[in-house]
Amino acid sequence: xxxxxxxxxxxxxxxxxxxxxxxxxxxxxxxxxxxxxxxxxxxxxxxxxxxxxxxxxxxxxxxxxxxxxxxxxxxxxxxxxxxxxxxxxxxxxxxxxxxxxxxxxxxxxxxxxxxx
Numbered sequence: 001x002x003x004x005x006x007x008x009x010x011x012x013x014x015x016x017x018x019x020x021x022x023x024x025x026x027x028x029x030x031x032x033x034x035x036x037x038x039x040x041x042x043x044x045x046x047x048x049x050x051x052x053x054x055x056x057x058x059x060x061x062x063x064x065x066x067x068x069x070x071x072x073x074x075x076x077x078x079x080x081x082x083x084x085x086x087x088x089x090x091x092x093x094x095x096x097x098x099x100x101x102x103x104x105x106x107x108x109x110x111x112x113x114x115x116x
Contacts, residue, residue: 002015002016002018002019002022003019006019011042012042013039013042013043013046016035016036016038016039016042017035017036017039017046017049019035020032020033020035020036020038020039020049020052020053020056021052023035024052024055024056029056029059029060030060032056033053033056033057033060033062036049036052036053036056037053040053044072045076046076047072047073047076047077048073048077050069050070050072050073050076051069051070051073051077053066053069054066054067054069054070054073057069
């Protein structure tokens with residue numbers, strides 16, 4: 001179904017993203033990673049696509065390739081649902097603390113601390 005949608009509309013982000021999710025759930029991680037690449041080429045600011053792409057790459061034991069996607073996810077969704085549910089992506093803690101400070105500075109120092 002998603003292949004048909006992609007054939008008809010190759011620039012349709014949701015088709016690539018949903019295809020990647022289905023492939024990931026089926027354990028076809030190599031193909032899922034390719035579909036996440038295609039989706040992110042269309043929408044590089046989609047936080048969840050970065051998150052699930054990173055998860056997929058970790059399952060393929062490609063941590064170095066996953067790192068930029070973890071970092072993009074944290075940049076795009078610093079208080080993202082995955083972090084609130086206790087999932088802690090493997091990125092340096094120091095970077096998380098610095099990012100939290102930068103956000104607080106932009107907000108004028110007010111507000112609660114980030115979840116890191």
